[in-house]
Amino acid sequence: MSRMISYEKKNTPIHKLSGFTKLVFFLLWCLASALTFDTRILIAMIIIGAIVYIISGTKWKQVSSVFIAIMFFMVINLVCIFFFAPFQGCEIYGSRTDIAHLFAGYTLTKEQLFYEFNVFIKYFTVIPSVFIFLVTTDPSELAASLNGIGVPYMIAYSVEIALRYIPDVQDEYHKIKNAQEARGIEMSSKGNLLSRIKNTSAIIFPLLFTTMERIDVVSNAMELRGFGKKKKRTWYSKRSLQTADYLVLAFIICFFAATMIITFWDGNRFYNPFI
Amino acid sequence: MEKKFGIKEVVAMGIGTALFVVLTNVQIPLVIVPNTALQPRMAIMAFFAAVFGPVVGGVIGLLGHALGDAIFYGSVWWSWVFPEAVVGIAVGMFAKQFAVREGGFGTTKNIVFFNVIQVVANAVAWIVVAPVLDILVYSEPANKVFAQGAFAFLGNVIIIGVLGTILLSVYSGISGKSSDLKVEE
Numbered sequence: 236m237s238r239m240i241s242y243e244k245k246n247t248p249i250h251k252l253s254g255f256t257k258l259v260f261f262l263l264w265c266l267a268s269a270l271t272f273d274t275r276i277l278i279a280m281i282i283i284g285a286i287v288y289i290i291s292g293t294k295w296k297q298v299s300s301v302f303i304a305i306m307f308f309m310v311i312n313l314v315c316i317f318f319f320a321p322f323q324g325c326e327i328y329g330s331r332t333d334i335a336h337l338f339a340g341y342t343l344t345k346e347q348l349f350y351e352f353n354v355f356i357k358y359f360t361v362i363p364s365v366f367i368f369l370v371t372t373d374p375s376e377l378a379a380s381l382n383g384i385g386v387p388y389m390i391a392y393s394v395e396i397a398l399r400y401i402p403d404v405q406d407e408y409h410k411i412k413n414a415q416e417a418r419g420i421e422m423s424s425k426g427n428l429l430s431r432i433k434n435t436s437a438i439i440f441p442l443l444f445t446t447m448e449r450i451d452v453v454s455n456a457m458e459l460r461g462f463g464k465k466k467k468r469t470w471y472s473k474r475s476l477q478t479a480d481y482l483v484l485a486f487i488i489c490f491f492a493a494t495m496i497i498t499f500w501d502g503n504r505f506y507n508p509f510i
Numbered sequence: 511m512e513k514k515f516g517i518k519e520v521v522a523m524g525i526g527t528a529l530f531v532v533l534t535n536v537q538i539p540l541v542i543v544p545n546t547a548l549q550p551r552m553a554i555m556a557f558f559a560a561v562f563g564p565v566v567g568g569v570i571g572l573l574g575h576a577l578g579d580a581i582f583y584g585s586v587w588w589s590w591v592f593p594e595a596v597v598g599i600a601v602g603m604f605a606k607q608f609a610v611r612e613g614g615f616g617t618t619k620n621i622v623f624f625n626v627i628q629v630v631a632n633a634v635a636w637i638v639v640a641p642v643l644d645i646l647v648y649s650e651p652a653n654k655v656f657a658q659g660a661f662a663f664l665g666n667v668i669i670i671g672v673l674g675t676i677l678l679s680v681y682s683g684i685s686g687k688s689s690d691l692k693v694e695e
């Protein structure tokens with residue numbers, strides 16, 4: 236699979252941070268982005284995101300195809316918002332400034348443009364953090380850090396198993412797909428809905444059953460090695476927090492608090508330039 | 511859950527999530543509404559939930575959706591991640607009644623029961639939870655998110671109803687306790 240973001244080992248300040256720090260950063264970042272609708276904060280987040288992206292040394296090539304896919308999705312989404320509710324922006328900002336009348340009932344307003352711009356950059360604040368998190372965090376360290384923030388180790392371990400087995404299951408999927416295609420099962424977009432469900436299940440059936448077998452094999456292997464006998468476990472790839480980690484943690488906590496204060500200062504999560 | 515949360519559940523969560531993530535890209539487009547298509551991965555999640563219980567279903571939904579979004583789309587739509595977990599947990603709550611691994615799923619009663627549960631769970635998840643989160647988080651127009659939610663509901667009910675039911679009854683049929691053996695008369 237080319238269109239997949241995966242971890243790459245490098246030696247940048249971001250890679251050196253512990254997985255715990257990055258996970259806390261990522262979650263608080265997402266939460267801040269979800270809660271605020273303040274244009275100034277969103278723009279600040281995009282700038283910070285861009286700086287971190289540059290420091291992390293992520294190559295554009297690693298993420299470009301995924302990036303284009305998101306852009307495509309977002310354009311459709313924004314157009315959809317406009318068609319479903321051309322005056323959503325006016326409602327939010329409480330005023331109406333027409334730019335041009337388009338056609339029956341659809342008028343382009345400044346408020347709507349501004350609102351859709353906000354939705355757009357709101358998506359954009361999350362994207363770099365996801366890219367950076369995935370590209371710079373070692374999967375096995377991720378499990379250790381999930382356990383670190385209080386997730387039970389059974390669940391943390393299953394995250395590790397998931398990341399470990401995605402490529403394997405993907406291989407299996409392609410093998411089965413090729414085999415079924417060789418037997419003449421049509422996989423393209425031709426055919427009606429029912430036959431497409433049927434053809435897809437021609438892949439899913441063998442895939443699911445081999446997966447169930449794999450679960451048996453892996454869980455037996457883990458049982459033989461004494462997994463789950465103790466209440467706690469230690470992690471080989473866990474890193475202790477360094478000075479840089481504490482600085483980043485302090486920064487993100489302050490940043491989160493600041494965004495919340497600025498956002499809800501006037502009792503409204505929107506920044507309104509139209510007053 | 512009476513049964514101890516065992517190693518098998520941990521592994522099922524992990525590999526189930528991997529399967530769910532891989533199938534993120536396998537979609538059967540339904541209508542041109544963003545982010546709605548028949549998603550075979552939903553059937554997989556319902557399958558794992560019905561076989562292994564609510565924790566496995568919930569984690570596969572939550573983690574699988576978040577990871578799948580992140581790996582393939584580079585962004586996480588949290589407002590659509592949580593409803594997925596709702597479906598997984600709801601279906602998983604009744605794992606015991608389904609008795610899939612004991613070979614008990616094949617009965618009409620269980621199939622109807624499973625489908626009632628999944629329709630209700632999907633309704634709650636996609637017509638209530640997802641649009642409400644979309645409005646809270648993104649302030650998206652209500653009619654748009656409810657339309658999207660309704661399509662997601664429809665798509666998921668179809669795929670879980672058709673594919674999920676078939677997967678479960680076939681698996682239940684072959685994994686039952688040596689049900690093929692009969693006492694010779």
